[in-house]
Amino acid sequence: MILTINGGSSSIKFALYQTGNPLVKIMSGQVTRIGLPGVQLIFKQKEEQDTVSIKATDYLSAIDHLMKWLDLKVDPKKIKVIGHRVVHGMQHTAPALITPALLADLKEIIPYDPDHLPNEIKLIEAFQKRHPKTRQYACFDTFFHQDMPTVAKLLPIPRRFGKHGIHKYGFHGISCQYLMDELEKIAGKKAAHGRVIIAHLGNGASLTAVYKGKSTDTSMGFTPAGGLPMSSRSGDLDPGVAWVMIKKEKLTPNQFNQLINHESGLLGISGTSGDMGDLLKQEDNDTKAADAVNHFCYQLKKWIGAYSAVLGGLDTLIFSGGIGENVPIIRSRICENMGFLGIELDKKLNNKNNDLISTATGKVTVRIIPTDEEWMIAKTVSGMTARQ
Numbered sequence: 001m002i003l004t005i006n007g008g009s010s011s012i013k014f015a016l017y018q019t020g021n022p023l024v025k026i027m028s029g030q031v032t033r034i035g036l037p038g039v040q041l042i043f044k045q046k047e048e049q050d051t052v053s054i055k056a057t058d059y060l061s062a063i064d065h066l067m068k069w070l071d072l073k074v075d076p077k078k079i080k081v082i083g084h085r086v087v088h089g090m091q092h093t094a095p096a097l098i099t100p101a102l103l104a105d106l107k108e109i110i111p112y113d114p115d116h117l118p119n120e121i122k123l124i125e126a127f128q129k130r131h132p133k134t135r136q137y138a139c140f141d142t143f144f145h146q147d148m149p150t151v152a153k154l155l156p157i158p159r160r161f162g163k164h165g166i167h168k169y170g171f172h173g174i175s176c177q178y179l180m181d182e183l184e185k186i187a188g189k190k191a192a193h194g195r196v197i198i199a200h201l202g203n204g205a206s207l208t209a210v211y212k213g214k215s216t217d218t219s220m221g222f223t224p225a226g227g228l229p230m231s232s233r234s235g236d237l238d239p240g241v242a243w244v245m246i247k248k249e250k251l252t253p254n255q256f257n258q259l260i261n262h263e264s265g266l267l268g269i270s271g272t273s274g275d276m277g278d279l280l281k282q283e284d285n286d287t288k289a290a291d292a293v294n295h296f297c298y299q300l301k302k303w304i305g306a307y308s309a310v311l312g313g314l315d316t317l318i319f320s321g322g323i324g325e326n327v328p329i330i331r332s333r334i335c336e337n338m339g340f341l342g343i344e345l346d347k348k349l350n351n352k353n354n355d356l357i358s359t360a361t362g363k364v365t366v367r368i369i370p371t372d373e374e375w376m377i378a379k380t381v382s383g384m385t386a387r388q
Contacts, residue, residue, distance in 0.1 A: 004016075016028070034062045060126070080385070170215060191365070198320065201323040204230050205296075229264075229299055231276075234265055320369055
């Protein structure tokens with residue numbers, strides 16, 4: 001069996017797969033609200049679906065509860081390998097066996113990604129301690145974007161910073177690879193090798209331009225805080241604004257990181273919430289909530305236009321992620337008045353969250369494809385273990 005672990009800042013997603021061709025999902029779930037009141041473990045196994053309240057005061061105690069719960073549900077000896085999603089690995093991009101050397105490298109680069117790496121390392125070390133003989137693999141979120149053209153990777157700063165590994169990496173790569181594989185299954189190789197834009201829209205949001213199955217450009221940059229405005233992340237920010245913010249409030253580096261990752265984006269604009277569902281409920285009576293929603297859709301429209309230019313046109317637009325898959329009005333506002341690019345939504349299909357939501361006459365095929373990072377991790381790890 002393969003266990004996949006996908007650690008976020010306040011959640012841990014997991015899934016268990018029976019190895020074989022195809023992989024068979026046995027169980028999946030997540031621990032939610034870590035660090036907040038009411039921590040829950042939600043899981044689904046065959047026809048059984050349940051929610052369990054657990055007592056966890058922090059990330060480490062939540063991990064401990066999850067591991068003990070898993071041991072009750074499945075014989076630990078049957079889990080032959082564990083695959084982790086690791087957001088940033090700097091020079092490490094290809095999926096790799098987790099060794100002491102790799103773990104040491106990840107600890108060295110924590111300052112570059114303080115919002116993801118600490119918890120991901122905690123998960124790796126906790127499972128190592130509990131299951132010391134079980135192989136663990138890291139699947140990096142940057143891998144899909146590693147072959148982006150130099151012109152897309154470059155940042156307009158002095159070249160000397162290149163020796164520190166500072167360039168665009170791109171993220172949501174595990175999701176992008178899954179979505180491209182699914183596109184080929186659904187629409188064939190020709191569509192998957194055409195001009196594609198992936199809109200992965202959730203609490204974290206990114207846009208990726210893909211041509212011939214390869215990442216051509218992506219909105220997130222050196223860190224996942226770049227690009228589009230997100231739930232609480234700023235997205236791209238004028239350096240002059242950053243300088244003034246730091247000067248005015250005498251911010252330390254850690255305080256500035258907190259500000260742009262946890263207090264900005266939709267939350268910063270609205271002043272009330274970074275949750276798209278909350279903002280849509282509030283927008284009729286709250287101009288700041290409306291501003292946040294409108295800004296998000298406006299920026300998406302701009303980036304789609306820019307990436308269509310980069311690709312020399314557009315054949316397929318994919319919506320995925322929590323917002324992309326489930327919020328028709330946001331997809332509608334993003335695609336409104338985009339007929340000049342060939343993007344036309346069928347209102348009824350869009351409102352039903354149908355898998356195909358473009359009109360029959362639109363030149364661009366617009367699809368909703370639910371993403372599955374855990375399955376992609378399991379597939380990757382399965383392939384690696386088979387070669388060993």
